Amino acid sequence: MDDLATGKVIAVNGPIVKATGLRGIGMFDVAEVGSDRLMGEVIRLDKDVTIIQVYEDNTGMRPGDEVISHCRPLSVLLGPGLIGNIYDGIQRPLVGLCEMCGSYIRKGITISPLAVDRKWEFQPLADAGTEVRGGSLIGEVRESPLVLHRVLLPPGVSGTLTGIAPAGQYTIEEEVFTLDTGSGTYSGKLASYWPVRRPRPAGTRKKPSIPLITGQRIIDTFFPIARGGTAAIPGGFGTGKTMTQHALAKWCNADIIVYIGCGERGNEMTEVLTDFPRLIDERNGRPLIERTVMIANTSNMPVPAREVSIYTGVTIAEYYRDMGYGVAVMADSTSRWAEALRELASRLGDMPAEEGFPPYLGTRLAEFYERAGRVETLSGREGDITIIGAVSPPGGDFSEPVTQNTSRFVRCFWALDKTLADARHYPSISWIDSYTEYLSDIGQWWENLDNEWLSIRNELMNILVEDHRLQQVVKLVGSDALPPSEQYVLFCAETIKNVFLQQNSFDPHDKFCSPEKQLKLLHTLVCLYRRGLELVQAGLSVKDIAGLEVVSEIVRLKSEISNREIEKIDAYTLRLEQGLAALKIPTTGE
Amino acid sequence: MSAEIEYTTISGISGPLLFIDGVRGVGYGDIVEIRDSSGQIRTGQTLEVDEQRAVVQVYEGTSGLSVHGTRAVFVGKPMEIPVDRDMLGRVFDGLGRPIDGAPQVITDRVMNVNGMPINPWAREYPRDFIQTGISAIDGMNTLIRGQKLPIFSGSGMPHNRIAAQIARQAKILTAGEEFTVIFAAMGVNFDVARFFIDSLEESGVLTHSAMFLSLADSPSIERLVTPRIALTLAEYLAFEEGMHVLVILTDITNYCEALRELSSSRGEIPSRKGYPGYLYSDLATLYERAGRLKGCGGSITQIPILTMPSDDISHPVPDLTGYITEGQIVLERQLFNKGIYPPIAGLPSLSRLMKDGIGEGRTRQDHGHVAAQLFASYAKVKRIRELAAIVGEEELSELDKIYLKFGAAFEDVFLRQAYDEDRSIEQTLEIGWRVLSLLPGEELYRLTRDELQRYYLA
Numbered sequence A: 001m002d003d004l005a006t007g008k009v010i011a012v013n014g015p016i017v018k019a020t021g022l023r024g025i026g027m028f029d030v031a032e033v034g035s036d037r038l039m040g041e042v043i044r045l046d047k048d049v050t051i052i053q054v055y056e057d058n059t060g061m062r063p064g065d066e067v068i069s070h071c072r073p074l075s076v077l078l079g080p081g082l083i084g085n086i087y088d089g090i091q092r093p094l095v096g097l098c099e100m101c102g103s104y105i106r107k108g109i110t111i112s113p114l115a116v117d118r119k120w121e122f123q124p125l126a127d128a129g130t131e132v133r134g135g136s137l138i139g140e141v142r143e144s145p146l147v148l149h150r151v152l153l154p155p156g157v158s159g160t161l162t163g164i165a166p167a168g169q170y171t172i173e174e175e176v177f178t179l180d181t182g183s184g185t186y187s188g189k190l191a192s193y194w195p196v197r198r199p200r201p202a203g204t205r206k207k208p209s210i211p212l213i214t215g216q217r218i219i220d221t222f223f224p225i226a227r228g229g230t231a232a233i234p235g236g237f238g239t240g241k242t243m244t245q246h247a248l249a250k251w252c253n254a255d256i257i258v259y260i261g262c263g264e265r266g267n268e269m270t271e272v273l274t275d276f277p278r279l280i281d282e283r284n285g286r287p288l289i290e291r292t293v294m295i296a297n298t299s300n301m302p303v304p305a306r307e308v309s310i311y312t313g314v315t316i317a318e319y320y321r322d323m324g325y326g327v328a329v330m331a332d333s334t335s336r337w338a339e340a341l342r343e344l345a346s347r348l349g350d351m352p353a354e355e356g357f358p359p360y361l362g363t364r365l366a367e368f369y370e371r372a373g374r375v376e377t378l379s380g381r382e383g384d385i386t387i388i389g390a391v392s393p394p395g396g397d398f399s400e401p402v403t404q405n406t407s408r409f410v411r412c413f414w415a416l417d418k419t420l421a422d423a424r425h426y427p428s429i430s431w432i433d434s435y436t437e438y439l440s441d442i443g444q445w446w447e448n449l450d451n452e453w454l455s456i457r458n459e460l461m462n463i464l465v466e467d468h469r470l471q472q473v474v475k476l477v478g479s480d481a482l483p484p485s486e487q488y489v490l491f492c493a494e495t496i497k498n499v500f501l502q503q504n505s506f507d508p509h510d511k512f513c514s515p516e517k518q519l520k521l522l523h524t525l526v527c528l529y530r531r532g533l534e535l536v537q538a539g540l541s542v543k544d545i546a547g548l549e550v551v552s553e554i555v556r557l558k559s560e561i562s563n564r565e566i567e568k569i570d571a572y573t574l575r576l577e578q579g580l581a582a583l584k585i586p587t588t589g590e
Numbered sequence B: 001m002s003a004e005i006e007y008t009t010i011s012g013i014s015g016p017l018l019f020i021d022g023v024r025g026v027g028y029g030d031i032v033e034i035r036d037s038s039g040q041i042r043t044g045q046t047l048e049v050d051e052q053r054a055v056v057q058v059y060e061g062t063s064g065l066s067v068h069g070t071r072a073v074f075v076g077k078p079m080e081i082p083v084d085r086d087m088l089g090r091v092f093d094g095l096g097r098p099i100d101g102a103p104q105v106i107t108d109r110v111m112n113v114n115g116m117p118i119n120p121w122a123r124e125y126p127r128d129f130i131q132t133g134i135s136a137i138d139g140m141n142t143l144i145r146g147q148k149l150p151i152f153s154g155s156g157m158p159h160n161r162i163a164a165q166i167a168r169q170a171k172i173l174t175a176g177e178e179f180t181v182i183f184a185a186m187g188v189n190f191d192v193a194r195f196f197i198d199s200l201e202e203s204g205v206l207t208h209s210a211m212f213l214s215l216a217d218s219p220s221i222e223r224l225v226t227p228r229i230a231l232t233l234a235e236y237l238a239f240e241e242g243m244h245v246l247v248i249l250t251d252i253t254n255y256c257e258a259l260r261e262l263s264s265s266r267g268e269i270p271s272r273k274g275y276p277g278y279l280y281s282d283l284a285t286l287y288e289r290a291g292r293l294k295g296c297g298g299s300i301t302q303i304p305i306l307t308m309p310s311d312d313i314s315h316p317v318p319d320l321t322g323y324i325t326e327g328q329i330v331l332e333r334q335l336f337n338k339g340i341y342p343p344i345a346g347l348p349s350l351s352r353l354m355k356d357g358i359g360e361g362r363t364r365q366d367h368g369h370v371a372a373q374l375f376a377s378y379a380k381v382k383r384i385r386e387l388a389a390i391v392g393e394e395e396l397s398e399l400d401k402i403y404l405k406f407g408a409a410f411e412d413v414f415l416r417q418a419y420d421e422d423r424s425i426e427q428t429l430e431i432g433w434r435v436l437s438l439l440p441g442e443e444l445y446r447l448t449r450d451e452l453q454r455y456y457l458a
């Protein structure tokens, strides 16, 4: 089956290499180029000329250098051992690279993505003689204390199980089952390859109806995302995209996290690597690293590998989805991916569309986000992939092509606001420019917890929108010129921002806010608004209410009360009610 | 390898580019020695090569080169420089050749100027606080050892003084450890270089500093190599000799202009404002060379300086820089015009590594909250000032007037300090509390009750 094609380099323009003579090579096949046998991928075929993008630093490559290819598409190796690992864009393990060649990433090094000598405890779960097809469960491996790795027959393979290994210790290279496919024998192992650019097939798509709980109040309450959904976080530099992605990767309730650092900072990946083994997930008491796979192709690593890194990441996500897990993919930043696309397109001489980006930018983005979703897997389980992509618009201007194209394909848009970030109001997600299309899909989940959820949420949202409108007036005339009830709206909006929207990722209690705690705080706020407004309408001044001691205390509830003792919030709400009730309404004429 | 072939087949010259025909065995990135008709040697690098032709960028520029009489030899390797401790105390040109009259440094150790990407796994997350003695930095935008923290400035503003003050005062905290400054000038005039030489000399750092000067009168293309040479020496000193290196790169805007020039002469499709689409990736190959490595004592801290054309922070150079660096110190024209030194803008400045480098056991427990409160309150001041400009100050509420007082004190007492004033972090926090105490306690909700009890001056 293995065809070997050989050819010669005829031109080198940065990472784009032209070669001739490679007979039988196909699009997206892997090629090894030059004496260092650098890994590349065929990205275009033009008569006898093959155009290859090289994934490693190719300085020194020259016309005449040899190119060989086994005519196999660029693939990732999927199997136990992915969890807790960190890879570059083409799935080379960074730990292994470091052990082999030190602190710097050198070129021309090939190393297996998964440990080949590690033994895994395999538990067979299928009997010889049964008919199996793509997605059928063969057995299990305990990959990490949090992840039970289901060994499934890869999609596209089917036949009769002719043999299965007994329970025991196996490496990823040992045969654990055999199949009679009708046309031959298939030798099954714990790991298998899958082409990165081809989505793994799944069964029917399901409607997303469960929220991904992130513990971030502005997201969960105001702009929720469903499991299986898509979201973009656009924002200028320093507005908090990475921090939001980190917060979600840490605290969201997905089973598996795939974190893709795509063209961003090295130190940010180091931060994940140092934090995640130490941070403990409250839900299961285990370190976060035990559910996390990382892809790091930082800004200074080869650009073509950046382009492929998001596919590497999402393919791994699909692999775990197929086992029946909920996977959350963080891609930081999709703009750097788009820029890689632009750079390669420009070296290929493609006609640019907007701002130099190739005309197929939109299609590529759509294809990527399309790999999210909640599905019935081939094995009949339910799995989902949620994709959350950061977008880094030049100059913070959302009208640029990547933000615009992305907003066409995502259903959740968490727009970061520079003014908020400057005032150190974090997360600086704008409550005016953000939106979600999942509210009605997941509303029922919240209503099951509290049937007032939607009405309170909408009531508070309206206050924020009204505040935004009034602020335009205030800018011109000051707030004293407004009628008391409108002044009270301003006051409540300010309180909502400080009590609820603003959330400190570094505070031990505030970094994650459980849905129950969010509900408690919502009730406190809505009580302040409803009761207070009545009083103001009856003639009380906003100052009287703002002056209540308990009002200044509720600002600190989020950081003083942990998720385990939220009943304490009730006491404050009660004191607030009592405090408000005790305020004297001036009688008219006085 | 075959004997070196001398090519005379120059088929064209365009901008900094030389086109050489009929080349064989030339590698992408190879260094070229170019001899012009007068016998002068220049250095070039191969940008693109196919079976007929090589495209070479000439670092000394192409002025005076002609199609006839120019000879080129491909050296067959990427650009390298010798590195050694003895380079400290020396001054070099933009291509690393001594210009201080002393001889070339003799060493066997040569390194590729392009460096290699650091494996994120091999990095040590930076968290050691550097006290610069400048309140606006230490208190609100803390510099961390191994950080890349640029200064975004505008023409005429005192970015050089601030960088020099940091270089001078930061060293005090690292007493006992080896500290060194590497200075790379790109397209600035000699006065700027002179200023740094003098101020490093005054503070006694000059003897263990190295200067790489590609001044305004050097060919612009040379600027593309200068920072790489400086960073290569920095990497050697930090990661092989265990030193703490502060690298000052000025002016990044000039560097980017050189890149734009090169890109346009190659006929590449421009992205914003004519800069090439790969400006981000290119800048990253400079900035990402800052940091720390596991198991190495040393560090590279970078302070790139850039001038924002028309003070526009959304210009591609500051914008893409901000997307790569770990924060930014932004200088503000308004403060500068008010005569405040250092005119460090209160809101857009940011240090991303601050969060892990401060607090209990590092600086002081309340540091993070004090900073957050200063930012939040000052943001409010800015809003109230806007309002006051419209309705008049008299029309403001009592509370708003208090905020204006706080704002003035913040700028005058906290931000403002002398060029030679070296404040300890305790002093900075103390001043921070002093100005915050002008505000009523209820307004300070970023601070905990305990902190208020302890530090608030009623």
Ligand SMILES: Nc1ncnc2c1ncn2[C@@H]1O[C@H](COP(=O)(O)OP(=O)(O)OP(=O)(O)O)[C@@H](O)[C@H]1O
Pocket: A235, A236, A237, A238, A239, A240, A241, A242, A243, A244, A264, A392, A426, A427, A428, A503, A504, A505, A506, B322, B323, B324, B350, B351, B352, B353, B355
């Ligand atoms: N939720 C948060 N809580 C506390 N601080 C935050 C939060 N979000 C952001 N910050 C602060 O803002 C800084 C910048 O955030 P972040 O690195 O996430 O920005 P970014 O949008 O990813 O920027 P870039 O595009 O340059 O990567 C952080 O270093 C941190 O100091």
Ligand SMILES: [Mg+2]
Pocket: A241, A242, A243, A264, A332
């Ligand atoms: Mg970021």
